[in-house]
Every structure is written in structure tokens, then in C-alpha cells.
Amino acid sequence: MNTHTRKLIKLNAREGLGVSIILVILFVFLSVSSEYFLTVENITNLLMHSVFVMLVAFGVMFVLSTGGIDLSVGSVLGLCGGVTGWLMMNGTNMWLAILAGLLLGTLIGAFNGMIITRLRISPFLATFAMLYIARGLLLLFTINEPIRNFATPEFAFLAQGYWLGIPMPVWIALAVFLICYFLFNSTSFGRFVVAVGSNQEAAHLSGISTNSIKIRVYALSGLLAASAGILLSSRLTAVQPLMGTSYELDAIAAAVIGGTSMFGGKGSVTGVAIGAIILALISNGLDLLAVNQFYRLIITGLIIIIAVGVERYTSTRAKTA
């Protein structure tokens, strides 16, 4: 038993080795090259920036693990943040408004799942269509007057407040991380998610209702996107119609950097968290080093390729070496 667990730890440690190395290298490089990097203020700031993509990416990781994809999360984030803001602007109680936003995100996700499983439309197309629909709905909401001046002090506290010197969004992300970690690793739901992604037919023959697992996964993704949207609207205290655009790509990148397979059957909650922090680190570092906008994009792209490459290399080494 003991030798077994030890071996297991060794193998798992190797699987996340690549991303951790990249994280450390970036960290050390930035500490050396910018005197502003390693300050409490900058690090909190950086963590705080990673939270929004991270929340979305947790959900996307579940979806990818079943072998699906969710392109609608960016728009869902915008729409649900917008709806919560709009409701509060029109006098709804803050908690009710938040609940409504979360519920809407969950329903949209479940709807995605239904379309995919019942109509057998590919996840790519179904969620791509939802990307447009949700964005369009948000534009309708903002057509007459912009959504702003809704943030009560309590609402603003969610994303701008501190507790024990640490920003609230970081606490929220930590809580969500723990819940997702538990869901993914310790419940039958998490087990079924990877089973469906590994071999859908075999999972079905093993008595798993693959359709219900898929619907739940998309619902979870919608719920988490909505929570990120509400948090972002609290942070910005206004909702622009384009809020959350292209978040789906950042979220997928964070998940894949963290070792999630785009073909299903493999995912990691810790990996996602590290992936999201790496993305925030890159953007923060480029800010500090005052890199020109064009180079920023190129460098970001290159670092993503390197990060994924290193992770793939170290984890295949772990298997065949």
C-alpha cells in the first residue's frame, strides 16, 4: 500500500511538473527583471486578475474532460453579469439579483447540454451559436441605457473588498477551487465525467447515463461563467456590452496549459488554477516591462505554446521513460 501511494504521488507530481516549472521560471524571471514585480501589492493584484478567467476555466475543464467544448462562456459571463446589474439597477435586492444571474447561467448551460445530447448537434456548433445568442441578449439589455450605477457598497465589496488583507475575489476563487477539486476527484460525478470523456460507449455500457452527465457539465460551466460575470460586474461597477469577449479562449488556454486534454478523459483542477495564474503572470509581466502592444500578443502566444509543450513533454516522459 505504501509503495503504491508513493508511486502514485510521483507519477502525479510528474504530470503537473511542466506547468509548475513554467510558473516558477516566469516568476523568477519577472522578480529579477522588474523591481515592481515582487511586491505584495503587485502579487495580490496579479492573483486578483487571474480569478475571473480561473472561475470560467474550472467549468470549461469539466466540459473538456467529457470530450466536449464550451465556447459560450464568455458571452454567458457578460450576459449574467449584465442581468444581475440590470436587476439591481431596477431596484432588485442584491442577493436575489445574484441568484437570478447564477440561475440564468446554469439554465443556459443546461440548455446547451440538452441541444448537444438530444439534437445531437456538435458541442462546438451548439455553444458557438449560444455565444452569439447570449451576446445578442446582452446587447438588447444595454440598448437603451448602459448598465451602471447599480453597485451598492455591499455589492462592490464582493470584488473590491478585502478580508484578512486578501482581496475577496481570491477568497471566492479559493472556495470554488476547493469545491471543484472535491467534485472532480472525490465524487462519482467527477469519476463519470472522465469516464465519459475516455470512452463514451464503454461508459454507457457500464451503466452511466452519459447524456445526464453531459447536461450537468454544461450547466456547471454556465454557473461558473455566471459567477465570474457577477464578480466582474462588481469589480467594474458597470457592464459594457462587450464584457467577457474572448474569455472562452483564455479559459480553454488555461485549462489546456494545466494539462487538460481537448479530447477528453483527462483534466486537473489544480492545473487549471496554475494555468490561469500563468496567463495573468504573462500579462502582468508584460505590463511591468512596458512591452509594446503588438509584441505582447506575439509573446503571449509563444509562451502558451511553450507551456503546453513543456507539459506534454514532461508528462509523456513520465509514462514511457
Place this chain on the structure above:
Amino acid sequence: MTVEEDQVLLSLSGITKRFPGVLALENVSLDVRKGEVLALVGENGAGKSTLIKILSGLYSKDSGEIRVRGKAVDINGTKEAQALGISTIFQEPSLAPHLSAVQNVYLGRELVKSVVGKAVRAMNEKEMYLETARLYQKFFPSVEDLHRPVGELDALKNRVIEIVKALSVDCSVVIMDEPTAALAEHEREVLFDFIRLLKAQGVSIIYVSHHLRELFLLADRITVMRDGKNVATVNKEDTNIDHLVSMMVGREISNHIVKEKVPLGKVVLEVSDLNRRGVLKDINFHVKQGEIVGIAGLAGSGRTETVRAVVGADPIHSGKVVVDGRPRRIRSPRDAIQAGIGLLPENRKLHGALIELTVSQNITVASIKRILGQRFVLKKRKETLIAEDYVKRLGIKTPHVNQKVRFLSGGNQQKVILAKWLFTQPKVLIFDEPTQGIDVGAKVEVYNLIAEFVRDGGAVLMVSSELPELMGLSDRIYVMHKGRFVCEFSREEATEENIMMYASGGHE
């Protein structure tokens, strides 16, 4: 025994390969002579497939030397292997499911022809088709399937297409890793004839199989592997099955099926008027407590379709399933498991194994409730203990139960799937080709487990292409032909001849 240097086509010396926690090959040396059939045997996980993958360029060896016609070579990738004249049929199906047979056979080396002068060239569809059809027709008379995506064809046809693919390459060595798994008797004969033909043309064949009997029809020499080492290479004339088995497992075992008589109880599973248009017609049968019932038939006769229909994996147009006297509506495998019926499916790679999951996760996935504590929390410690118990009982070769199933040898994957279904502890267990790819020692183990299951009051329905196995275990045998149950034999009445007669439609 000395051999002329120029008779040796392929020579391996000191090949070693290590995976994390497993020494898969240790200092393996062997020669393959021109125009011989060299059989490779050994228990599950002995290292046969690993050796083959090294020869075909899929894995790189840690140390050792490979010589082709006396020249030391490095083989990186299947293309290089093919250029050296080595062509391989792998144990796990490796066809692209969305491509047709013709496209698969010529994948990556499509034939071309000039259209306008020399400059513009197009694929020579006609020639590729003709050549594929020529080889394919040696197995099946009808070529209408050649343009359909191979994913829509059954396991047997896929196998044949892989064989055709390997043979269509100009090669001096053909390696076959368990090519007859899931092939029926007469289809094997066709393959054997073909192998003899190749041999007569001077092609060497490396042949891996767990069917020791067929080796004596085919092989010139037999190499026995155990725990990653080659134990011995013997001429066919100098050995017999018992000798081979004792070398493989390193101890004496009996490979005879002993079926003990269990008193039969009430009817556990009763299926009546099962119909699926164009596939199954008026199927009626029952299985009693303590009984093992076999279904015999040729490939394509509807055996797999029948058992899939019973567990709700395929849609049916009519039919009634009664379990323990209670009519059950079964529309999905989930319903079947809840009703107490488990199906071990035929195709390991497509339907059985969750290769990205670990051994223990695979074993518990169909009965997750039994390791679920309060509030949906998995009891991982309990799961590990259960898995370790099955690993021990079935002799599954794996460094630990948290190994991903992807890294297990084919036969060991099959054992994991068996463990999964045994752990569901159903009332009725349906096995579709339960021992495919399993070594002789483990087969006896599996038979014992099946016997133990019925002794404890379970009922078993079994499909198998291996008549000796089917006849040795079953209390009763149904014979299928063209989607119908055409006949029923008791254990005493069943003979190979009368089963084959009904199975091939000779009674009509």
C-alpha cells in the same frame, strides 16, 4: 543447430525495454529465418507486443541491436519499418474509423497516376480498389463493404481489412499480434492458408497467439517468453502443448475445462419474442439460476446483437425481458444493471476499456454505488482494497492499481474488464467473447470465476467463437443462424459437428 548466416533475415540481440515500474523486455535475443513462421507465445504481459512495437518502430528500445539481413538498423516509426520490409498487424485495432477499407489500406502511401503529362497527378482510385478487393476477396466473397467507413463494419471485417493492409505492402517479414482473436474457426482456416501461401513465397512471419493448438498447424519454431525474457526457442517437432504451457508459466497447470454440476434453480432471465428489424427475429430463451447457457454461431449471425439488445445497448422493435419473474423495461445498459444484468462487451477497445482511467477506477465504474460513502464521497481506500483483491485473484499484471489501463497489455485489459463485471455482482452475467486475448493460465482462472459465480447462485449467458470453450462450460447451447435461434442442445447432445451444421445453415 547452426544456421547459415544468409538464412537469417532478422536478428535481435540483447533487446531491453523499461517502462516506469515495469521491465517489459530484458535482454531478448532471437533470429527470424527466411520463409519461416516463428510463433511467439507467453502469458499476458510477458512482453510480446512490446517486442513487436519495437520492431515496427512504435517504441524505441533502451538497449540492444536489431539487424536486418546482417545490417544493423535503427527503426524510428512505421514508415522506416515498412521500408525495411517489416509490416505489422497490431493487437489493438488501428484503422481510421471514418475512412473506407480502400482508403485505410493505402493510407499514407496512396497510389497516383499522371493525368496531364507528368506534372499533374491524381490518386489512382481504380488500382487501389482493385488490389484491395483482390486481397479482401480471399476472405469474403462480397466487396460491397469496401467503400463504407470501416467504423460501420463489424470486428471481424475490421480485422480482415487490417490483414489486407499489412499484406498489401511489399514486405519480407509480416508480424501478426493475435490476428485470430475474435475470428471464427473457418475464418482462421482461411487466414492460415494465406499464411502458408506467403511462406511459400519466401516471406517470414512472426505470429503471436494464445491459441497454442493453432501454432502446431502453422509454426516452424516457437519462442516462449516469460516476464520479459525469452525462455527458449524450440522446433515444433520437439515440443507439445503441455511442454509449452509449463515453459510459459514456469509451473504445471491443467488446461482442461472442468465443469462441475450445479443444481439448477428457478428461471432468472427470460427473454421472449425479441425482434429487431433486419437483425434479430423472434428470439426466445431463458437462463436458470446456477446455469451456464452458451450461444453459438458464425460471425454475423446475430449473437452480439442479441446480447446487446437484451441489455438495452441497441434499440429493439419488440420483446419482453423478465428478470426473477418480474417484467422489466430495459432501454439502456443502466436499466439492465439495475435489473441485475451485466454485459461484458465483445470489443475491448471500443466498448470495454476506459483507457484513460486507472485499473481501480475501471473496476468500480459500473458499481460506483458500492464504494460511495455518505454525501457522494468516494471511499478511495475501500476502492483500492477491492481493486487489489481482483488484481490478485485474476493475476492482473500491473505495477499498482493506480496505473492507467492504457499501459496494460491487451490480455490484462481484458481481465480488468472482467473484474469490473464480476464486481457488479449481478443476477445474470452475459459474456461476449470473455477470454479473447487471455493466456492459457488465466483462461482457467476465468473459467473458475465463472463457475464460482454460478455456484453462488448466479446465471451466465455466454457467447464464444471457441467451440471447445463453449461446449466445455455450457449446460445448454443455443445455435444462431441469420438472426434466429435455430436450435437448442443440452450439454450431452452438443457435438462440434451438429453445432456447426446448424450454425452454417446446413439444416435448411
